[in-house]
Amino acid sequence: MGELRVQVPEELEEKLKEFTEWESMILAFIRLKIFEHELQKSKELQRFVLESLAARSKLTPEDARELGEKVKAGMLDELNELQML
Numbered sequence: 001m002g003e004l005r006v007q008v009p010e011e012l013e014e015k016l017k018e019f020t021e022w023e024s025m026i027l028a029f030i031r032l033k034i035f036e037h038e039l040q041k042s043k044e045l046q047r048f049v050l051e052s053l054a055a056r057s058k059l060t061p062e063d064a065r066e067l068g069e070k071v072k073a074g075m076l077d078e079l080n081e082l083q084m085l
Contacts, residue, residue, distance in 0.1 A: 016022050
């Protein structure tokens, strides 16, 4: 297995000490980011994920639109707070 070394700022290092299994948390994060990257690259995988979610959904199209608008507004607020926009 490969090894990854990361320099962590002191304030994050202190917060990491609260987690007993931070290595597994970081591995899960890496797996998630790889999946997100693959999902962005693959239209077929995107379609599969969306169809799987939609097949079990009880949302009406109007509910889905309203939820989507709330998510977009929340993401915009978060990006503005982080001064990324």
